[in-house]
Amino acid sequence: MFKSYFNTIIALTFGLFFNVTGFAQQKEAKIKFRSQYTEVDKKIGKGTQRLIGNVVFNHAGSEMYCDSAYFYSKKNSLDAYNDVYINQGDTLHVYGDFLNYNGNTKHAIIKGNVRLINKETTLTTDELEYDLGSNVGYYTKHGFIVNQQNTLESEVGHYYTRKKRIHFRDSVIIINPDYKIYSDTLQYDTELGIAYFFGPTNIIGDSSHIYCEKGWYDTKNDLTELEDDAWILNEEQKIKGDYIYYNKINGEGIAKKYVELYDFEQDVILTGNDSRYNELTEYAFMTDSAQFIQISDMDSLFLHADSIITYPDTSGQKVVIAYYNVKFYRSNAQGMCDSMVYTFSDSTVRLYGQPVLWTEEKQMSADFIEVITKNSAIYKMNLFSSSFIAEKKDTIGFDQLKGRNMVCHFNKGELYKIDVNGNSQTVYYPLDGEEIIGVNVSKCSDMKISLADGKVKKINFYSNPVSVLYPLESAPENELMLKGFDWLEFERPKHKLDIFK
Numbered sequence: 001m002f003k004s005y006f007n008t009i010i011a012l013t014f015g016l017f018f019n020v021t022g023f024a025q026q027k028e029a030k031i032k033f034r035s036q037y038t039e040v041d042k043k044i045g046k047g048t049q050r051l052i053g054n055v056v057f058n059h060a061g062s063e064m065y066c067d068s069a070y071f072y073s074k075k076n077s078l079d080a081y082n083d084v085y086i087n088q089g090d091t092l093h094v095y096g097d098f099l100n101y102n103g104n105t106k107h108a109i110i111k112g113n114v115r116l117i118n119k120e121t122t123l124t125t126d127e128l129e130y131d132l133g134s135n136v137g138y139y140t141k142h143g144f145i146v147n148q149q150n151t152l153e154s155e156v157g158h159y160y161t162r163k164k165r166i167h168f169r170d171s172v173i174i175i176n177p178d179y180k181i182y183s184d185t186l187q188y189d190t191e192l193g194i195a196y197f198f199g200p201t202n203i204i205g206d207s208s209h210i211y212c213e214k215g216w217y218d219t220k221n222d223l224t225e226l227e228d229d230a231w232i233l234n235e236e237q238k239i240k241g242d243y244i245y246y247n248k249i250n251g252e253g254i255a256k257k258y259v260e261l262y263d264f265e266q267d268v269i270l271t272g273n274d275s276r277y278n279e280l281t282e283y284a285f286m287t288d289s290a291q292f293i294q295i296s297d298m299d300s301l302f303l304h305a306d307s308i309i310t311y312p313d314t315s316g317q318k319v320v321i322a323y324y325n326v327k328f329y330r331s332n333a334q335g336m337c338d339s340m341v342y343t344f345s346d347s348t349v350r351l352y353g354q355p356v357l358w359t360e361e362k363q364m365s366a367d368f369i370e371v372i373t374k375n376s377a378i379y380k381m382n383l384f385s386s387s388f389i390a391e392k393k394d395t396i397g398f399d400q401l402k403g404r405n406m407v408c409h410f411n412k413g414e415l416y417k418i419d420v421n422g423n424s425q426t427v428y429y430p431l432d433g434e435e436i437i438g439v440n441v442s443k444c445s446d447m448k449i450s451l452a453d454g455k456v457k458k459i460n461f462y463s464n465p466v467s468v469l470y471p472l473e474s475a476p477e478n479e480l481m482l483k484g485f486d487w488l489e490f491e492r493p494k495h496k497l498d499i500f501k
Contacts (some may be wrong), residue, residue: 008165036053048073063088064084065080065086066085080098082097106132106232108129118161123144137161137469152173153175169185169186176219180257183199203224203489239260239262240259242256247326255277261286280451292322329493333378350371352368362390364383365389388402389406398481399428401447402425420447425482426449441479442466
């Protein structure tokens with residue numbers, strides 16, 4: 001009996017709670033209205049009232065105004081006509097020619113010259129559906145939105161007025177005085193002025209073009225973060241990468257993974273996986289598989305180093321600095337060193353830190369090497385301190401030339417003269433026709449060597465020369481290798497991809 005009494009109390013308590021709650025909800029959901037005239041007629045419809053003149057509806061904190069309306073009390077809904085205006089909390093204002101509103105679902109359909117104003121944002125469309133409960137509106141028949149300096153349009157849009165965010169889809173366009181954005185799917189934060197991209201997107205300005213398939217753009221601060229096949233193009237350069245962060249105001253950017261930097265004026269390309277650059281100063285830093293490419297119709301240069309820096313000098317000409325583990329390939333010359341500087345103004349390459357150069361069959365090394373080029377071919381090469389040139393002679397041995405400093409002269413990329421200045425030494429195998437007749441070991445202060453078709457034709461010795469021509473079979477082995485000789489053919493890049501080995 002006690003249990004039955006207890007269950008009855010529980011039932012009455014819950015029943016009372018639900019009845020009160022249901023009553024409160026029903027009372028809150030009831031649409032209230034006032035008007036100058038009210039008509040009730042069987043012809044109008046059962047439970048239907050026609051309202052005329054300064055009609056005002058009030059429901060759940062929202063007010064709706066119109067010239068005339070039909071109110072369906074049983075359905076708790078209405079149809080409003082002419083000069084329709086919805087006001088919600090003094091922050092949302094909606095205008096139109098026609099309104100259908102369901103008080104039970106708080107769902108409104110506004111048609112004809114629709115305008116939704118939410119603080120600094122105005123949406124214009126022909127038809128808008130709006131949920132006054134969740135503060136979400138959407139259109140499917142093209143819409144325009146004006147937010148400060150930005151005009152946005154799309155075929156389909158969802159406007160989350162509470163979150164200050166709009167989702168656009170299908171033929172999205174943002175028009176700003178400085179640029180236009182074209183996208184497939186886009187979200188826009190009306191308060192922060194940030195556009196989020198979720199599909200192929202183009203940002204086009206007077207002198208620049210940005211593309212990505214995912215990312216965001218801060219329209220107020222000119223900041224952008226791009227992903228997925230992203231690139232930025234202007235008149236002077238183009239940067240590509242899987243990820244790009246870019247500040248248009250100061251020109252600074254970061255690019256990562258599969259990065260390519262194109263300089264159209266200088267015909268150079270930087271590639272790698274981690275880059276810092278500045279569009280205004282034209283400074284660029286590349287690391288992680290960094291590569292520098294100088295494009296040429298005749299013979300392009302491919303260079304790899306741990307890190308590569310490029311920037312313009314005072315004359316506007318490019319300067320390239322590569323450091324740590326430098327290797328480069330060009331069909332007529334290859335090399336390696338610890339660090340390198342290439343100045344476009346004088347077409348000069350400077351190699352530091354145990355530099356080695358190969359041209360044709362010759363290996364050249366020194367403490368410091370300076371290479372001057374013309375028309376993508378070597379014009380002159382200066383070897384400073386511990387200069388050494390070597391060339392393999394079949395299986396017999398090596399032609400060797402050693403001195404303090406050397407100057408190598410080229411004609412159309414072919415070595416034809418070598419000046420050796422100071423402590424000159426040579427070991428070479430002279431020919432009689434195609435036959436090696438012995439090995440010549442010489443020493444003097446200075447030498448001048450003339451070549452033709454890559455072969456020694458004449459040697460001039462200066463200042464107390466000492467020269468001995470040995471028969472091959474009796475040449476002393478201790479004189480056949482000059483001090484400091486090191487044959488490094490296995491390090492030589494024989495293909496442009498070898499610079500990464």
